[in-house]
Amino acid sequence: MPQLNGGGGDDLGANDEMISFKDEGEQEEKISENSSAERDLADVKSSLVNESETNQNSSSDSEAERRPAPRSETFRDKTRESLEEAAKRQDGGLFKSPPYPGYPFIMIPDLTSPYLPNGSLSPTARTYLQMKWPLLDVQPGSLQSRQALKDARSPSPAHIVGPFRWEFPGQSDLSLHQFHLSNKVPVVQHPHHVHPLTPLITYSNEHFTPGNPPPHLQTDVDPKTGIPRPPHPPDISPYYPLSPGTVGQIPHPLGWLVPQQGQPVYPITTGGFRHPYPTALTVNASMSRFPPHMVPPHHSLHTTGIPHPAIVTPNVKQESSHSDISSLDSSKQSDGKKVEEKKKEVHIKKPLNAFMLYMKEMRAKVVAECTLKESAAINQILGRRWHALSREEQAKYYELARKERQLHMQLYPGWSARDNYAANQQGKRKKRKREKQQAESNERREYFPNPCLSLPPITDLSAPKKCRARFGLDQQNNWCGPCRRKKKCIRYIQGEGSCASPPSTDGSLLDSPPSSPSSVVPSPSSKESKSQTEQMQPLSLTMKPAHQPLHHPHLLAGPPPPSLVQLENSAAAASKTPAASSHNGALEHRDVSSSRQPGSSVASSMARPSASLCHSHSLLPSTAPQPLSLVTKSIE
DNA sequence: ATGCCTTTGAAGCAA
DNA sequence: TTGCTTCAAAGGCAT
Numbered sequence: 278m279p280q281l282n283g284g285g286g287d288d289l290g291a292n293d294e295m296i297s298f299k300d301e302g303e304q305e306e307k308i309s310e311n312s313s314a315e316r317d318l319a320d321v322k323s324s325l326v327n328e329s330e331t332n333q334n335s336s337s338d339s340e341a342e343r344r345p346a347p348r349s350e351t352f353r354d355k356t357r358e359s360l361e362e363a364a365k366r367q368d369g370g371l372f373k374s375p376p377y378p379g380y381p382f383i384m385i386p387d388l389t390s391p392y393l394p395n396g397s398l399s400p401t402a403r404t405y406l407q408m409k410w411p412l413l414d415v416q417p418g419s420l421q422s423r424q425a426l427k428d429a430r431s432p433s434p435a436h437i438v439g440p441f442r443w444e445f446p447g448q449s450d451l452s453l454h455q456f457h458l459s460n461k462v463p464v465v466q467h468p469h470h471v472h473p474l475t476p477l478i479t480y481s482n483e484h485f486t487p488g489n490p491p492p493h494l495q496t497d498v499d500p501k502t503g504i505p506r507p508p509h510p511p512d513i514s515p516y517y518p519l520s521p522g523t524v525g526q527i528p529h530p531l532g533w534l535v536p537q538q539g540q541p542v543y544p545i546t547t548g549g550f551r552h553p554y555p556t557a558l559t560v561n562a563s564m565s566r567f568p569p570h571m572v573p574p575h576h577s578l579h580t581t582g583i584p585h586p587a588i589v590t591p592n593v594k595q596e597s598s599h600s601d602i603s604s605l606d607s608s609k610q611s612d613g614k615k616v617e618e619k620k621k622e623v624h625i626k627k628p629l630n631a632f633m634l635y636m637k638e639m640r641a642k643v644v645a646e647c648t649l650k651e652s653a654a655i656n657q658i659l660g661r662r663w664h665a666l667s668r669e670e671q672a673k674y675y676e677l678a679r680k681e682r683q684l685h686m687q688l689y690p691g692w693s694a695r696d697n698y699a700a701n702q703q704g705k706r707k708k709r710k711r712e713k714q715q716a717e718s719n720e721r722r723e724y725f726p727n728p729c730l731s732l733p734p735i736t737d738l739s740a741p742k743k744c745r746a747r748f749g750l751d752q753q754n755n756w757c758g759p760c761r762r763k764k765k766c767i768r769y770i771q772g773e774g775s776c777a778s779p780p781s782t783d784g785s786l787l788d789s790p791p792s793s794p795s796s797v798v799p800s801p802s803s804k805e806s807k808s809q810t811e812q813m814q815p816l817s818l819t820m821k822p823a824h825q826p827l828h829h830p831h832l833l834a835g836p837p838p839p840s841l842v843q844l845e846n847s848a849a850a851a852s853k854t855p856a857a858s859s860h861n862g863a864l865e866h867r868d869v870s871s872s873r874q875p876g877s878s879v880a881s882s883m884a885r886p887s888a889s890l891c892h893s894h895s896l897l898p899s900t901a902p903q904p905l906s907l908v909t910k911s912i913e
Numbered sequence: 914a915t916g917c918c919t920t921t922g923a924a925g926c927a928a
Numbered sequence: 929t930t931g932c933t934t935c936a937a938a939g940g941c942a943t
């Protein structure tokens with residue numbers, strides 16, 4: 278289901294993926310049975326394209342060029358605007374409402390990750406940058422560039438070694454219009470420095486200008502049409518910089534995002550290497566602050582010779598500039614032995630799944646919006662938002678994830694997730710989930726007395742009856758969320774009594790549209806029947822800020838509608854300081870349950886924020902404005 | 914310094 | 929086939 282027709286034909290998406298999307302997607306039941314999933318998604322894509330085009334038309338380039346330098350506004354303001362607009366659209370607005378719609382831009386939502394050493398960038402590095410066709414001019418005179426070009430297996434010849442220059446054609450008023458990076462410090466763009474979500478950022482065609490890139494970038498022209506082609510196959514993900522030999526073999530996982538006019542999306546650099554993360558990455562103004570240690574060590578090369586953001590060497594992060602430089606030098610000397618040793622050290626990370634991709638993109642927004650930094654709380658928010666995403670929004674991420682997996686598989690045919698398992702087993706190993714879960718189960722019994730959380734003690738974790746077994750694959754919509762995610766069934770372990778709610782109201786409340794209006798009607802029984810995890814998803818419009826002072830200026834600024842941010846802040850606050858959190862609304866509608874367990878007022882306040890938001894959307898008044906993450910089209 | 918938290922999804926392994 | 933576990937990102941926090 279989530280698989281859009283990527284054109285590749287091969288469907289590497291796991292069935293689970295499809296299941297997840299199907300179940301988690303909103304308004305599944307609204308979909309006509311006659312329309313196939315592909316056609317549906319194709320329509321979605323088409324509509325998205327149309328909307329993108331519309332946006333592009335609506336905001337002229339002149340407006341874009343009039344716009345002051347992006348950094349003139351704070352990131353928070355922008356993200357807030359974006360979120361507000363998204364809230365208006367009630368669709369997440371991820372791609373439909375870019376912060377700077379209507380003209381090509383490059384967003385670098387989170388430059389602190391994934392491969393930048395912590396602290397290497399200032400907070401301002403999170404600023405979104407926008408520019409047109411940031412181009413790289415590699416000056417071959419530079420030692421590094423020579424090295425990069427000489428070594429075909431360099432982590433990236435395209436990882437442009439400084440000094441180099443950015444050009445922003447048509448952005449004469451842009452403060453960053455043109456500048457030179459320091460010549461003193463070799464600046465190397467490593468693929469790891471590129472935000473992996475670059476492809477997401479450039480989802481819409483609107484992000485691309487039909488204009489032609491400078492001639493020196495048009496290294497590949499279609500002999501038939503004369504139209505410049507992308508320097509690499511349209512299905513090569515910017516995530517995965519390819520060696521020359523690889524180019525042409527691997528389709529671009531984001532090929533469906535490539536502008537159809539045939540313009541090269543990704544500038545190609547000298548030597549035929551394309552920049553792994555064409556625009557976004559290298560455009561970061563903070564790049565000039567990249568310390569030498571950002572130089573990609575050669576040992577991060579995969580055995581295929583393909584540098585990859587997923588390739589991580591344990592000692593890369595904290596390597597000093599000296600060591601990095603020496604690594605460059607050593608790379609010259611390094612031959613079989615060292616290469617092999619480093620290969621052994623190479624850690625190819627798993628490709629990101631849809632949610633991870635979503636998180637990476639949206640984290641910065643949430644951080645700015647909620648002034649949160651704690652990832653745990655942020656992830657909770659993102660988890661809810663993820664469920665609140667519309668089908669098409671999620672489909673994009675699923676599709677991207679699918680293509681990423683596909684490319685990952687192609688780049689690293691022999692790689693297996695098991696490899697990473699083994700790597701951990703050798704050294705440190707995380708605390709076993711089972712142990713943690715057992716501990717958690719005890720905690721829940723003790724601290725989560727509300728109906729959403731006060732589950733009957735899990736007496737038998739190895740209970741054979743699961744949703745999968747009970748409902749079968751044909752009725753996956755009846756499964757509880759964890760079952761859909763191939764997690765431990767919470768319905769069964771709750772027992773028949775506590776999980777008597779109809780399937781439509783169980784965890785799928787948010788994951789999937791209510792099967793019927795009646796299923797939305799809150800009832801004590803339905804509340805108590807809610808599964809633990811799934812109740813975490815919805816937010817409550819009944820939550821009132823009455824007892825909860827607003828901690829964020831931007832929330833005080835205006836008449837806050839039932840703000841998701843508030844809810845999220847509450848959630849985050851609760852997450853951070855559980856004892857101090859008092860989710861009024863969320864707790865209000867759980868009074869029944871609280872009363873069910875005397876002395877639980879304090880304990881309930883200690884409930885985890887996400888859990889405290891359970892059932893909320895079932896209480897949504899149909900006429901009330903609905904915060905973004907609460908919107909379910911079925912309610913509409 | 915290391916692991917946990919927290920989310921969802923993908924994948925691997927054991928039964 | 930099913931259930932469980934681990935890992936992927938992220939950064940503050942606890943130990």
